Amino acid sequence: MIRPTNILLAEDDADDRDLFLEAMSLVDPSIKVATVENGEKLMKHLQQSRDFPDCIFMDLNMPKKNGKECLNEIRANERTRKIPVVIYTTSLNTRDIDDTFNRGASNFMRKPGSFRELRELLYKYLISFQPANIQKVKNNFVLNSR
8 A cells, every 4th residue: 555655744734734734644644744834835845845745634714825826737747746735725616626626636625523533534545546647537636533
């Protein structure tokens, strides 16, 4: 089984960042998680990186540059286009799901209501992780804990 070793989380809410970091450390403490607070910092981080993350978890509603804008830039860039991008958001809007699927996101994960569910979702993602995964089958696109 292949697992990511480096994850980049783009999330503007400090509490959500902390919960994600704590949950990931319980699911797999060997995975390193770097964080950025907005889309502008995400794109700057990727532009300046020599080693790209194995995957990106990205909120849709970030200041300065939103997740859809970042996803467009990531997929348009030859160096970053194959990085799996998981949309990590409070939205479960069908339009957001369709739009991010069509823009090349790998998966769509609604931020869960409990810490336990977040751990389950992260575990589910890790056991199904595929490097350079751009989701082609929509029925596997939305991740949920059930």
